[in-house]
Every structure is written in C-alpha cells, then in structure tokens.
Amino acid sequence: MKGTPSNSKVVLRQFVAQLSIDEPIDEKEAIARLLFEAEYGLSYSDVLAEKENIFDDGKLKEWAERINQHEPVQYIIGEADFYGRKFKVSSSVLIPRPETEVLVREVLKTKITKPVILDVGSGSGCIAITLSLEISGSLVHAMDVSEQALAVAKENSKHHKTSIQFIKSDFLIEDITIAPLDILVSNPPYVRHLEKESMKSNVLSYEPHQALFVPDNDPLIFYRAIAKKGKALLKPGGRIFVEINAQLSSETSHLFETEGYDDIHVIRDLEGKSRVITGCKPSN
Numbered sequence: 001m002k003g004t005p006s007n008s009k010v011v012l013r014q015f016v017a018q019l020s021i022d023e024p025i026d027e028k029e030a031i032a033r034l035l036f037e038a039e040y041g042l043s044y045s046d047v048l049a050e051k052e053n054i055f056d057d058g059k060l061k062e063w064a065e066r067i068n069q070h071e072p073v074q075y076i077i078g079e080a081d082f083y084g085r086k087f088k089v090s091s092s093v094l095i096p097r098p099e100t101e102v103l104v105r106e107v108l109k110t111k112i113t114k115p116v117i118l119d120v121g122s123g124s125g126c127i128a129i130t131l132s133l134e135i136s137g138s139l140v141h142a143m144d145v146s147e148q149a150l151a152v153a154k155e156n157s158k159h160h161k162t163s164i165q166f167i168k169s170d171f172l173i174e175d176i177t178i179a180p181l182d183i184l185v186s187n188p189p190y191v192r193h194l195e196k197e198s199m200k201s202n203v204l205s206y207e208p209h210q211a212l213f214v215p216d217n218d219p220l221i222f223y224r225a226i227a228k229k230g231k232a233l234l235k236p237g238g239r240i241f242v243e244i245n246a247q248l249s250s251e252t253s254h255l256f257e258t259e260g261y262d263d264i265h266v267i268r269d270l271e272g273k274s275r276v277i278t279g280c281k282p283s284n
Helices: 006-015 025-040 044-048 057-068 075-076 098-108 126-134 146-161 193-198 219-231 246-258
Strands: 003-009 052-055 079-084 085-088 115-120 139-143 164-167 181-188 232-243 262-268 274-280
Touching: 003 006, 006 025, 006 044, 006 052, 006 057, 025 044, 025 075, 044 075, 052 057, 057 075, 075 079, 079 098, 079 164, 085 146, 098 126, 098 164, 098 181, 098 274, 115 126, 115 219, 115 274, 126 146, 126 246, 139 146, 146 164, 219 232, 219 246, 246 262, 246 274
Parallel strands: 115 139, 115 181, 139 164, 181 232
Antiparallel strands: 003 052, 079 085, 232 274, 262 274
16 A cells, blocks of 8 residues: 555565566566666665565556556656666657667777767767767767757756757758768667567557668668768768668678778677678778
8 A cells, every 4th residue: 555665575576467568577577676766766685675665556557557568668767778877768769778889889999089079860869978978078969850859868968967069950851061070970760661570569669760760672871871971071080880780781881881981890789780880981
C-alpha cells in the first residue's frame, strides 16, 4: 500500500514478475533497477541490502503497463546514459546507444588542438556535448532538422554547461556555411525500411523514424551529402567520422573513396560489427 515502507528487494521482484515482455529475466531486472534508481534513488546495492522504501503502487503499475507495451525505459525515466554522463531524452530523439561511443572514441584519438567540429543530425546532442566536454578548447556546432530534437539538445547542453552552437538546418538540401572544420561527425539515419522486420517493437513504435530510416533505393543518401559537403566544409587534412549500417560497410567506404577522401578506415565495435568509417580530406 502507498505510504507503507516496503522491502525494496521484494518490491522489485514483484515488479519484475509483472513484466510480460519477451526478454530474459536479467534484462527485466535491469529495467527495474533503472526505474527504481531514477525514481526512488535506490541503487542495486540498496536493493540487495533490502533497504526499505515507500513505493507508489500506482506508479509501479503504470511502469509495468508501459514496459509491457514495449516503451523504452529511457523514455519512461526521461534520460539515458552515454559516455559516463546522463542525457535527457524524449520521443523526439533517438536513445543514445553504447555502440555510438565508438564514434566518439575515434574522434578523440585525433588529438587536434582546439578543433572546430560539426555534428550533423545531433539529436539529443550526446555526441556534440561529449566532444565539447572531452576536448578542451573545442568549438562545437550541432545541427538537426528537428526543432523538437534541438530543444532537447539545448537542455542537455545547458545541464552539462557547454557552449555549443546549435543550428536548425536540413543538411540534405540546404547550403551549409560553417567553415573551415577540423572534424565533421555524424550518426545519420541509415536503417533501410526492409530491415524493419528484424527490429524490436520498442524501437519501431517509439523512436523517431525520421532519425532512423532511409529509402531502400538510396540508403547512402546522408553519407553522399556528408562526403560531398565535407569537401567544402573541411580544412585540408580535416577528417570525417560517421557511424554506419554494418550491412553497407563496403558500399559506404567505397563512396568516400570515390569522393576523393584519403586514409579511409572501417572501425569495428566490441561485437565485431563495422560501426564507424573515418576518412581524411586530402591536404592538396
């Protein structure tokens, strides 16, 4: 009953038992732990120690219903972890993925002093903000076509005390005048519609399709724009870093080669999947 202190370990087990999603028990427990920590400040250690807490039965029921409808837990609590920090998220932006940290780490390896950076399709701003915080003296621009996404990114920037320059623009069709850049980074839409059948309901039903999908007949549409416009935006020797569709690694790499980029590398994630492509604008 609401208002009565209860054993947190018992309540968590009862909550997990209400979850009907087709996931392993470990995944259900992980979801529950995220909710309990975000709402009640209960760490996993607190739960294991059977710390008592006052729980809202109505809130627990609402959570279970939303999880059972495949709503991502990050949208329920309104935040997600990325590169050791918390970022506000809503259904207007994609949930930051651990795999995208590979993209950030590759940018950080460049060791450029006070780089000028453009993040294309910034979403929650997690990439731009992380780079701003991790690279001292960097000047970071973050671009997105969605006003709603930019509003979330600006909140995150304010929370993390960064001074990012935000730009509303459609990178595919509008001229971009920011230059010269040391780094152009992007995690653009790259999922083909034909891949929908292999995707989970929590992604298909809740995350913004504008930030996910590209036409089946032109899946490299964003990479083509990035490659072409990058030649004008980047300084000689400047680098592009993009997250990619692992199924289209060869085609994406070839596109950058065709556009004249040098020193092209495909970087794999911890699962061995092609995750990031980087290339350099020639110095001459």
